[in-house]
């Protein structure tokens with residue numbers, strides 16, 4: 001199994017190199033050269049097996065032998081035993097043929113754990129095999145930081161530094177990052193905004209000398225391995241609800257397009273998926289794209305679903321590559337035009353082809369609160385604001401009622417208690433294993449919004465730890 005860049009000018013790589021590289025050298029994203037195929041018999045054999053066993057079968061062809069089978073199996077087993085529910089991704093019925101798949105049973109209570117918990121282990125494993133170490137840096141406005149920290153904690157050959165804007169992340173989010181007592185984890189409160197944090201991270205990557213001596217990397221959402229690990233729960237949901245005999249549909253609260261692209265990938269591998277429904281909040285660039293074929297930039301507005309407050313969805317480039325027939329130079333032109341003009345289109349036939357699989361819907365904050373309230377009143381389930389957008393998109397775009405519709409619940413309601421309380425008057429409790437979050441000791445460092453200060457801190461912390 002080899003991987004090519006969506007922009008066609010980077011070296012073709014095997015899985016382990018794609019894992020460590022993240023972004024391709026030409027600025028593109030890595031995608032498999034061809035899609036492994038799961039036959040009807042393969043899928044039928046998955047009906048009765050565990051989440052981890054399905055994960056192994058789905059992931060193995062993508063890894064293409066670059067990690068020994070026994071090691072891969074071991075990492076997958078270890079990853080999912082750390083989840084808070086025996087089913088790993090439990091399905092709940094919320095309507096006649098409507099389902100909710102809870103993807104928030106991982107250590108940080110959001111779906112990103114499904115991929116990052118495995119990817120962190122894979123990073124550690126490949127680095128150990130090669131005798132290398134790595135410094136991971138990232139900026140977070142809340143959610144990704146804790147998932148990345150939990151994925152990398154206690155790994156000998158990794159130091160992770162997460163920058164967050166001081167006083168601007170929620171108390172739960174901050175504590176999830178700052179109460180991890182591990183020598184290789186460094187949470188940094190920056191005296192500035194989220195954009196300042198992002199600029200500091202970019203500045204570190206743009207400093208070639210620093211980048212090289214630190215062996216700098218990121219575990220951001222464009223990493224192929226994250227998409228790969230997310231394919232698994234689409235397969236699990238489908239075989240639990242009738243595949244391969246009958247198709248299923250999914251509704252996905254969408255930001256960077258990584259999650260729903262994993263659904264598309266599952267379909268490319270032979271999973272019978274009827275529709276993929278993209279849910280957006282008021283930052284609706286993707287909704288408008290699927291309506292009109294035009295991708296047109298607009299400003300980002302803050303909403304109750306902050307993990308979807310995104311202007312340009314980085315993983316969309318992977319779908320674009322497919323829509324443009326795998327032509328890297330066409331992707332390059334498209335992206336360049338978008339950068340220059342802030343708006344670019346695909347032609348009607350390509351849009352029509354994409355719309356055979358994708359639908360899209362959007363929902364504002366008032367609507368989000370209304371849906372949380374309605375679902376609570378009719379089913380007793382508490383939804384977080386992101387998940388509510390998915391559930392509403394499923395309703396707006398419901399096609400054939402005989403096809404099971406599965407909405408992906410991407411965060412635990414207790415991660416967004418204010419919105420949930422405003423909608424329902426119920427305070428969502430943290431799960432038992434986390435109920436002492438506010439009693440744990442916090443460790444973090446406060447630094448000025450100054451690249452020199454941050455780089456000094458990174459250098460010293462790495463020296464001390466290694």
Ligand SMILES: *Cc1c(COP(=O)(O)O)cnc(C)c1O
Nearest residue numbers: 255256257258259307386410411
């Ligand atoms: C990251 C995130 C999303 C968006 O997922 P993408 O893969 O970026 O589309 C949705 N909901 C929650 C809770 C998230 O953390």
